[in-house]
Structures are given as C-alpha cells and as structure tokens.
Amino acid sequence: MDTRRAGIPGILSIAAASVAVGLALAGCSDAVSAVDRAEAQVEAAEEALAEAQSAFTTASAEFCDSSSDYIAALDRYGDVLTDTAPTVGDVRAAGTDLARPREDAFDGAEAAVDAQQDVVAAEQELAEAQAALAEAQASAAASGSPSATTAAPEAAPAPLPTAAPLAPAATVDRVKQADAEFEAAQAGITDQTPLADATEQFTSAVVALEFAWLRLYADAGCLTDEQRVQAEAAVSAYTFALQQDLATAGYYAGTVDGVSGPLTVQAIEDLQAANGLPVTGTVDKATAAALQAELVALGGAAAQESLASTAAVQQTLKLVGFWDGPVDGVWTDALTEALQAFQVELGVEPTGAVDAATIAAFEQAISDLQDAAAAPEPTAEPTETPTAPAG
Structure with missing residues (x-):
C-alpha cells in the first residue's frame, strides 16, 4: 500500500479542520467587530447628547437674559405712560427702544426651543445606539464569542424620549x-x-x-x-x-x-x-x-x-x-x-x-x-x- 496515498485522508481532515477553525475565528472576529462598532456608536451618541445639553443650557440662559431685558424695557415703557404729561414723542421713542429687546427675546425663545429639540433628537439617537449595542452583545454571546464574558444581558428597549415643551x-x-x-x-x-x-x-x-x-x-x-x-x-x-x-x-x-x-x-x-x-x-x-x-x-x-x-x-x-x-x-x-x-x-x-x-x-x-x-x-x-x- 502506498503510504503516501493512505495519508491523504488524514491531510484532508487536517485541512478541513483548519478551514473550520478559520471560519470559526472569522465569525468571532465579525462578532467582536460588531460589538466594538456598537460601543463606538454609543460613545459618539453620548458625546453628541452632552454637546446638545450644553448648547441647550447656554440657549436657555441667553433666553432668560434677553427676556429679563425685555421685561425691564416694558417696565420703563410703562413708566413713560404713567408720567404726568407724556407726549406722543415720548411714547414713540420708548416704543422704538422696545423693538430690539423684543426681537432678542423672541429670537432667544426660538433658539431655546430649537436647542431643546436637538437634545431630544440626541437622546433618541443614544437610545437607538444602546439598543443596537445590546443586540450585538446578545449575538456575540450566542455565538460563543470571548466578548460574551463582558457582554451585558439584553435589556428591553427603552422608550424613546418625547419633546417636553419649554x-x-x-x-x-x-x-x-x-x-x-x-x-x-x-x-x-x-x-x-x-x-x-x-x-x-x-x-x-x-x-x-x-x-x-x-x-x-x-x-x-x-x-x-x-x-x-x-x-x-x-x-x-x-x-x-x-x-x-x-x-x-x-x-x-x-x-x-x-x-x-x-x-x-x-x-x-x-x-x-x-x-x-x-x-x-x-x-x-x-x-x-x-x-x-x-x-x-x-x-x-x-x-x-x-x-x-x-x-x-x-x-x-x-x-x-x-x-x-x-x-x-x-x-x-x-x-x-x-x-x-x-x-x-x-x-x-x-x-x-x-x-x-x-x-x-x-x-x-x-x-x-x-x-x-x-x-x-x-x-x-x-x-x-x-x-x-x-x-
């Protein structure tokens, strides 16, 4: 018997095993990459939310400041009207002084509302990224990936945030x-x-x-x-x-x-x-x-x-x-x-x-x-x- 021919099945078996191991490792690599990608998306969403919240805080403070200025301007306007002998010119001049504070106050309100909507959108993106990460971790755990040891158990999807009015x-x-x-x-x-x-x-x-x-x-x-x-x-x-x-x-x-x-x-x-x-x-x-x-x-x-x-x-x-x-x-x-x-x-x-x-x-x-x-x-x-x- 040709011992070389007899060794072919063994060689084929080793090759097949090697291919299987390679495929398995490739599968693990894909699973790990999916988890890594999901974690990166969560991290990016968290950073975006922090930036949106910071922008909203700034916009809210600017709205409060501009509203305070407008209220003070209205109060000064009321003082003109309650003077003993106001003239048409007094009223018109005071009214002109109201124009810019009014515009700033309304612009500030609009900016604050827009910034609040940005926070809600960022919260929604974070919730979606967290759900995708949970799914990737669950998939890695089911495939026997080493990342399963650190994977968090799959959680029920959190309700998406809704915009509360300012x-x-x-x-x-x-x-x-x-x-x-x-x-x-x-x-x-x-x-x-x-x-x-x-x-x-x-x-x-x-x-x-x-x-x-x-x-x-x-x-x-x-x-x-x-x-x-x-x-x-x-x-x-x-x-x-x-x-x-x-x-x-x-x-x-x-x-x-x-x-x-x-x-x-x-x-x-x-x-x-x-x-x-x-x-x-x-x-x-x-x-x-x-x-x-x-x-x-x-x-x-x-x-x-x-x-x-x-x-x-x-x-x-x-x-x-x-x-x-x-x-x-x-x-x-x-x-x-x-x-x-x-x-x-x-x-x-x-x-x-x-x-x-x-x-x-x-x-x-x-x-x-x-x-x-x-x-x-x-x-x-x-x-x-x-x-x-x-x-």
Missing part, C-alpha cells in the same frame, strides 16, 4: 395674545391722539404684556427666588378671581388667565357704567361692592364665589405686610386705607383702587426684592486690633 402652551399663547393686543394699542397712538384719553386702556396693554412675559419667564425656569414667585402668583390670583367674577356677572368674555389686559379693563368699565359709577376701568370699594351685589343676586355658586377677588387683594396685602385683618372677601374702609398705604410705599397715586399702575409698581417692587436677594452681601472691612501700649 413652557406650557397656554403661557405661550397668552404671550402671543398680549403681544398682539399691545401692538394694536401702540398702533393707535398718532399725532392726533390725546394720550390722557387712552392712559388706562393703553397702560393695561403694557402691563398685560409685561405680566405675560413674567409668567413665561417663570414657567421656562428662569426664576429662582421663591418670594418673587409667590408674590407674582398673588397678583395673578387676584386678576384671575376678578376675571372669573366679571365673567360670571356677564361682563367679561375673554380668557380667564390671571393677566389683566384691555378686555379686563373694558369689563370693569361696563360694570361701572351699568351701576352708575364713575367709569375708570379700575376696581375700588364701590366697584367691588357693585360686582359682589350682582353676583349675590345671581345666587348659587356665583354667590359663594363673589368674595374671591377681594379676598385676593387682602391676601396680596397680607403677603407684603400691609394687611393684618381677615381674608374674608369683604371690602372695608380699612382695606381701602391699607391699599392706599401700599400705593404710597410703591410711589403711585394712592387711589385706593387696584389699577394698572399699582400692579406694574408692585411687579417692580417684586423685581427689586429679587435683585436684592441675588446681590452678594457686603464684606465687612477688617479692623485692626488696638495694641496696648508697652509698660
């Missing part, structure tokens, strides 16, 4: 509405406009826009001072209750949103006209009593809620230390005096009525409190310890 839709809508109302009021100022005839309606549009932006400023996470939030909420609570009462009595047809605007002023004027009161567009003791009487006459739930707006005034004054009486919704002479004292403190005319100028001044006082709270405390100057004379 601020509630109602807040954004109120800003848009207040902005439109303000532009309409501003467009009504011409060379022939007697400013004194439009002060309350026009000022209310400015205050409404300022408060709408304050609400957006708070809802977007720009506020950090709890006292300011509480105080601003107290003002909003008063206006909300007043709007609800006026709506129940049939005078207010706008949105009950806690922001005083031209529709709120018009409803107050209609109530005053219907009750033979001076038409001022502001709520004083007589106006509050007339509204309460109408609600009581309606009976039922209206009667039970008729004290809400006055109670909100009492609560606001109590918050700032000008009212120590009961929060019972009853407008008394003592409440009028407390409101007048608060108005004197704010530097506005002490009418004893809740008007746009008082609300605007209150907001400014709250802002000053916030600035004071944020300012660093002064550092005491070091003093030298006197040295006792020798001897």
Whole structure:
C-alpha cells in the first residue's frame, strides 16, 4: 500500500479542520467587530447628547437674559405712560427702544426651543445606539464569542424620549395674545391722539404684556427666588378671581388667565357704567361692592364665589405686610386705607383702587426684592486690633 496515498485522508481532515477553525475565528472576529462598532456608536451618541445639553443650557440662559431685558424695557415703557404729561414723542421713542429687546427675546425663545429639540433628537439617537449595542452583545454571546464574558444581558428597549415643551402652551399663547393686543394699542397712538384719553386702556396693554412675559419667564425656569414667585402668583390670583367674577356677572368674555389686559379693563368699565359709577376701568370699594351685589343676586355658586377677588387683594396685602385683618372677601374702609398705604410705599397715586399702575409698581417692587436677594452681601472691612501700649 502506498503510504503516501493512505495519508491523504488524514491531510484532508487536517485541512478541513483548519478551514473550520478559520471560519470559526472569522465569525468571532465579525462578532467582536460588531460589538466594538456598537460601543463606538454609543460613545459618539453620548458625546453628541452632552454637546446638545450644553448648547441647550447656554440657549436657555441667553433666553432668560434677553427676556429679563425685555421685561425691564416694558417696565420703563410703562413708566413713560404713567408720567404726568407724556407726549406722543415720548411714547414713540420708548416704543422704538422696545423693538430690539423684543426681537432678542423672541429670537432667544426660538433658539431655546430649537436647542431643546436637538437634545431630544440626541437622546433618541443614544437610545437607538444602546439598543443596537445590546443586540450585538446578545449575538456575540450566542455565538460563543470571548466578548460574551463582558457582554451585558439584553435589556428591553427603552422608550424613546418625547419633546417636553419649554413652557406650557397656554403661557405661550397668552404671550402671543398680549403681544398682539399691545401692538394694536401702540398702533393707535398718532399725532392726533390725546394720550390722557387712552392712559388706562393703553397702560393695561403694557402691563398685560409685561405680566405675560413674567409668567413665561417663570414657567421656562428662569426664576429662582421663591418670594418673587409667590408674590407674582398673588397678583395673578387676584386678576384671575376678578376675571372669573366679571365673567360670571356677564361682563367679561375673554380668557380667564390671571393677566389683566384691555378686555379686563373694558369689563370693569361696563360694570361701572351699568351701576352708575364713575367709569375708570379700575376696581375700588364701590366697584367691588357693585360686582359682589350682582353676583349675590345671581345666587348659587356665583354667590359663594363673589368674595374671591377681594379676598385676593387682602391676601396680596397680607403677603407684603400691609394687611393684618381677615381674608374674608369683604371690602372695608380699612382695606381701602391699607391699599392706599401700599400705593404710597410703591410711589403711585394712592387711589385706593387696584389699577394698572399699582400692579406694574408692585411687579417692580417684586423685581427689586429679587435683585436684592441675588446681590452678594457686603464684606465687612477688617479692623485692626488696638495694641496696648508697652509698660
């Protein structure tokens, strides 16, 4: 027998085994490469998410800064309107000064929303990369790859992130509405406009826009001072209750949103006209009593809620230390005096009525409190310890 021929099957067997081993190693190499690639994709997605989050933080800070500047510009504009003798030129010049802060604020809001969407997209890409890595690790484990010893068990796919709004839709809508109302009021100022005839309606549009932006400023996470939030909420609570009462009595047809605007002023004027009161567009003791009487006459739930707006005034004054009486919704002479004292403190005319100028001044006082709270405390100057004379 030819021993060389007899050795051929053995050689073939060795070759076949070698091919099988090679194929197996190639399979392992493919599996390891798949895991490596998936891990690299996860790492890249994590870096992209970190960059998106950093960009969102920056955009949010810039939005807060530009919004703060716009709110301050609106407040200065309100000061012009409440001057004793503003001219058309004063109003137009102040309006021009509003243009750039307004543009910056809206641009900042858009940039912050876009940056937030980028974060959501980066979170989704990371979730998909993590799912692909889990699949690659599971495949490597099933093939007996050495990488199976470090492969994590396959996890259920995480739900993909969804975009949460930067601020509630109602807040954004109120800003848009207040902005439109303000532009309409501003467009009504011409060379022939007697400013004194439009002060309350026009000022209310400015205050409404300022408060709408304050609400957006708070809802977007720009506020950090709890006292300011509480105080601003107290003002909003008063206006909300007043709007609800006026709506129940049939005078207010706008949105009950806690922001005083031209529709709120018009409803107050209609109530005053219907009750033979001076038409001022502001709520004083007589106006509050007339509204309460109408609600009581309606009976039922209206009667039970008729004290809400006055109670909100009492609560606001109590918050700032000008009212120590009961929060019972009853407008008394003592409440009028407390409101007048608060108005004197704010530097506005002490009418004893809740008007746009008082609300605007209150907001400014709250802002000053916030600035004071944020300012660093002064550092005491070091003093030298006197040295006792020798001897």
